Amino acid sequence: MKITDRFSKGEFVVTAEVGPPKGFHVDELVSEAKEYLSDIAAVNVTDNQSSVMRLSSLGFCKALKDAGLNPIFQLTCRDRNRMALESDLLAAALFGIDNVLCLTGDHTKLGDHPGAKPVFDLDSVSLLHTVCELEKGRDLGGNELVGEPPVFAKGAVVSPCSDSVDAQLAKMERKIMAGAEFFQTQAVFDPERFISFMERAKQFNVPVQVGVIIPKNVGMVRYMSQNVAGIVVPDSVIDELKADKEKTKAGITGVEIAARIIRECRPYCQGVHIMALGWEAKVPEILKLAGI
Amino acid sequence: MLVTKLKDKDTVASLICGKAFIINCHGCKEVGFPERDAAEFQRELESDGKVSGILTMDYICNPENIALNLSLRKDEIDEADCVLVFSCGVGVQTVSSLLEDKRVYAACDTYAVPGGQGVTPLEFDCRQCGECYLNLTGGICPLTACSKGLVNGQCGGAKDGRCEVDPDMECGWERIQRRLAMVGRLDVLRSPVQIRNYDNEVNAAE
Numbered sequence: 001m002k003i004t005d006r007f008s009k010g011e012f013v014v015t016a017e018v019g020p021p022k023g024f025h026v027d028e029l030v031s032e033a034k035e036y037l038s039d040i041a042a043v044n045v046t047d048n049q050s051s052v053m054r055l056s057s058l059g060f061c062k063a064l065k066d067a068g069l070n071p072i073f074q075l076t077c078r079d080r081n082r083m084a085l086e087s088d089l090l091a092a093a094l095f096g097i098d099n100v101l102c103l104t105g106d107h108t109k110l111g112d113h114p115g116a117k118p119v120f121d122l123d124s125v126s127l128l129h130t131v132c133e134l135e136k137g138r139d140l141g142g143n144e145l146v147g148e149p150p151v152f153a154k155g156a157v158v159s160p161c162s163d164s165v166d167a168q169l170a171k172m173e174r175k176i177m178a179g180a181e182f183f184q185t186q187a188v189f190d191p192e193r194f195i196s197f198m199e200r201a202k203q204f205n206v207p208v209q210v211g212v213i214i215p216k217n218v219g220m221v222r223y224m225s226q227n228v229a230g231i232v233v234p235d236s237v238i239d240e241l242k243a244d245k246e247k248t249k250a251g252i253t254g255v256e257i258a259a260r261i262i263r264e265c266r267p268y269c270q271g272v273h274i275m276a277l278g279w280e281a282k283v284p285e286i287l288k289l290a291g292i
Numbered sequence: 293m294l295v296t297k298l299k300d301k302d303t304v305a306s307l308i309c310g311k312a313f314i315i316n317c318h319g320c321k322e323v324g325f326p327e328r329d330a331a332e333f334q335r336e337l338e339s340d341g342k343v344s345g346i347l348t349m350d351y352i353c354n355p356e357n358i359a360l361n362l363s364l365r366k367d368e369i370d371e372a373d374c375v376l377v378f379s380c381g382v383g384v385q386t387v388s389s390l391l392e393d394k395r396v397y398a399a400c401d402t403y404a405v406p407g408g409q410g411v412t413p414l415e416f417d418c419r420q421c422g423e424c425y426l427n428l429t430g431g432i433c434p435l436t437a438c439s440k441g442l443v444n445g446q447c448g449g450a451k452d453g454r455c456e457v458d459p460d461m462e463c464g465w466e467r468i469q470r471r472l473a474m475v476g477r478l479d480v481l482r483s484p485v486q487i488r489n490y491d492n493e494v495n496a497a498e
Contacts, residue, residue, distance in 0.1 A: 082487075104447045107439055107457045118440065122487065125444035129485040140487070159448040167469040170481045171445035178444075178485050186448060229451040 001070050002153035003042050003099050004181050006271075007207040013271030014292060015072065015184070015209060016283050017044035018064075020055035029060075030067045036280045040287075042070040042099055044184070044273070048079060051111025058088055062095045072155065073097050076105025081121040082130065082140050089134055093150035101155040101184065102127040102175075125171070128154055128178040156180035158208070159230030160197035161188060169200055176204050184273040186230035187213040189221070189237050189257075191264035198268040209271035212261055214279050214286065215254040218242050255282050259289035266290070294380055294420050295324035296400040301333055304376065307397045307427060311344040312337065313365070313372040315358075315387060317379035319351035324405070330378045333399075344372040352383040353414055359390050369394070381418030381426060381433055388431025388471075389416070395475045398426040403492065422492025428480050430471030437464030443486040 006013045016037050018029060037043050043064060047057035061071035073092050075085065092100065108118040122130060130140050137149040156175040162168045172183065188194040188210050201208060215221045215233075218241045225233040237257060247253045262272050272292075274283055298304075314334055318325060337343050345368030352358045362369065369375065374395040377384045380402040388396040404420035417436040425434050425443055435441040439457040446465035449456030453466050472478050 104440065104442065106449065109457050120440045120442065121490075123440070123442045123444050123447070126485050126487045129487070157448060162448065162450065163452055164446060164450050164463065164466050164469070166473075167446040167450075167463075167465055168448075170469065170478070174445050174481065174485075177482065227451070229449045229456055 001042075001098070002151070003070070003072065003155070004153040006041050007182060011041070011271075012266065012292065013207070013209060014040040014274070014287060015042045015044060015271070016040055016274040016276055016280065017046060017072075017074075018060070018280065019046045019049050019277075020057065020060040022052070022054050024055055024059075026055070026060060026063050030063055032280055033064060033069055034067050036283050037069065039284070041271075042072045044072040044074055044101060047074040047076045047103070047105070048111070049106075051078065051106045051108050051113070053111070053113055058091060058095075058097075061092065061097050065095060065097055070099070071097055072099040072101050074101045074103060075127065076103045077120050077122045077124065077127055078105030078108060078118055079116075081119055085122060085127060086130060086134065086139055089131060089152070090145075090150065093152075098151060099153045099155065100131060101157065102131065102180070103157055124156055125174050125178045128156060128175055128180050132179040153181060154179050155182045155184060157185065158183050158201070159186040160201070161186065161190060161193045161232045162230045165197060165200075172201060173204060176206055180206065182207045182209070182270075184209045185211040187211045187224075187275060188261060188265065189213075189215070189225075189231070189233040191261055193232065194265050195268050202268075207270035209273040210262070210265040210269045211273050211275060212258050213275045213277060214251070214258045214282060215241060216251065216277075216279065217248055217254075251279065251282060254279075255286050255289065258286045262286070262290035262292070293405045294320065294418075295403045295405055296326065296378070296380055297403065298326050298329050298333065298378075299399055299401055299424070301336075304333075304397070304399050305337065305342070307395075308337070308342050308374055308376070310373040311342055311371060312374050312376040313344050313369045314346045315352060315375060315377045315379070315383075316346065316348040317350070317352040317377070317383045318348060319353070319383075320380065325378075326400070330399070344368045352377070352379055353386050353416070355386055355390065355414070358386060362387075362390060381420070381424055382414060382416050384424070384426050385416040385418070385431060385433055386414065388426070392471070393474060395477060396426075396431040398424045398431075400424065401492075420493070421488070423489055425486070428483055428486070429468045430475060430477065432464060432468050432471055434464060434468065437467060439464075443488060445481065
């Protein structure tokens with residue numbers, strides 16, 4: 001089901017994401033996703049996330065689809081040229097996968113194959129444009145597709161807490177011009193920063209899902225704040241995690257923080273995207289605490 | 293080695309709002325510069341009253357040399373709303389870096405040709421892509437200033453304005469954004485989607 005249908009109904013749309021394994025045994029991950037993520041609108045499947053080679057996003061999307069979930073096919077431009085991207089999009093259509101999230105992708109140097117060729121033949125903007133071209137029944141080379149063209153809900157990402165917020169907004173606008181119909185954001189730990197970003201982004205009138213990572217412990221959030229682009233963790237969150245080590249160990253504090261971020265951001269956006277990073281089992285509890 | 297070819301004349305002429313100060317580089321003319329076509333185009337612009345001055349010299353990629361010459365022609369440059377550079381991408385970027393508050397445009401596309409490599413011991417690099425992007429990016433090359441060579445804007449990988457690949461490198465699109473704001477051309481960020489044509493890049497300068 002196209003996730004855009006949910007936005008048009010005015011729903012507060014909840015999605016989460018799962019990372020495919022480094023291998024092809026997916027039974028456990030699929031049954032976990034079925035157990036904890038069946039009630040939400042859709043589940044993103046990451047595409048060699050952080051440039052670490054894993055089972056393909058498309059393959060795992062198919063496994064989730066077969067299990068009755070609604071996958072969002074994340075597609076990056078790092079590993080494929082325009083022809084490979086187009087043919088994977090057609091394969092997604094074949095499998096009935098109709099949500100696609102278009103990303104540029106991390107550089108190969110950051111991952112576990114640093115010597116690999118970084119492709120970047122297209123980027124997030126031109127990939128969105130490419131999806132639109134396929135929907136019109138032609139490929140990027142201008143050749144006609146055979147039969148009914150595919151239809152996708154086309155998503156993109158934006159980094160609201162980036163220190164380059166002007167450049168991010170300019171890129172967001174460009175993505176919308178190229179066909180983006182909804183946005184998921186980089187993880188937000190500081191609702192105020194997100195809210196002031198949304199003050200500027202709401203002019204575009206395109207649904208935005210606030211990105212939320214469940215903070216597992218102090219070390220994790222410190223690392224992200226220092227090293228991950230677009231992630232800023234306020235000291236108050238770090239202090240909160242420090243304060244109660246026992247609770248933090250069980251993940252309760254992290255769950256409470258995630259739920260609070262959702263509650264505070266909810267009036268300013270159209271949904272939430274939860275990046276559980278292995279803590280998928282905690283998603284239902286977070287949503288309950290957040291009042292969703 | 294490289295060859296420069298004139299961009300579409302109408303497109304280039306449309307970049308000039310009032311007058312342009314023109315710079316020609318003949319440093320690599322032994323390799324291939326469209327001297328006659330450029331001169332003819334410049335005469336047309338002059339007869340339309342669109343030229344404040346013309347500077348023709350060798351190796352404008354030598355910063356000291358070009359900086360001196362630019363200072364000698366300051367009045368004509370001030371009179372112009374933009375500087376139009378007929379050179380390879382390195383030359384345009386060198387001029388652009390020296391005239392930060394001025395709109396600096398490329399009048400040529402630069403193509404690679406096989407054989408010896410030109411000597412440009414500089415911080416600027418030209419990929420010789422055959423479809424110069426400098427007019428859309430404030431005179432900063434997105435192919436060489438961005439680790440991913442992105443032509444449609446910044447990725448999400450910049451941290452504190454630094455590139456995710458090399459923290460010693462400032463994010464190229466951060467620089468482009470700042471420069472475009474400085475010269476009042478943020479409108480070009482709303483240009484149509486750019487898609488590279490790799491057919492231009494590989495020995496396509498016949």
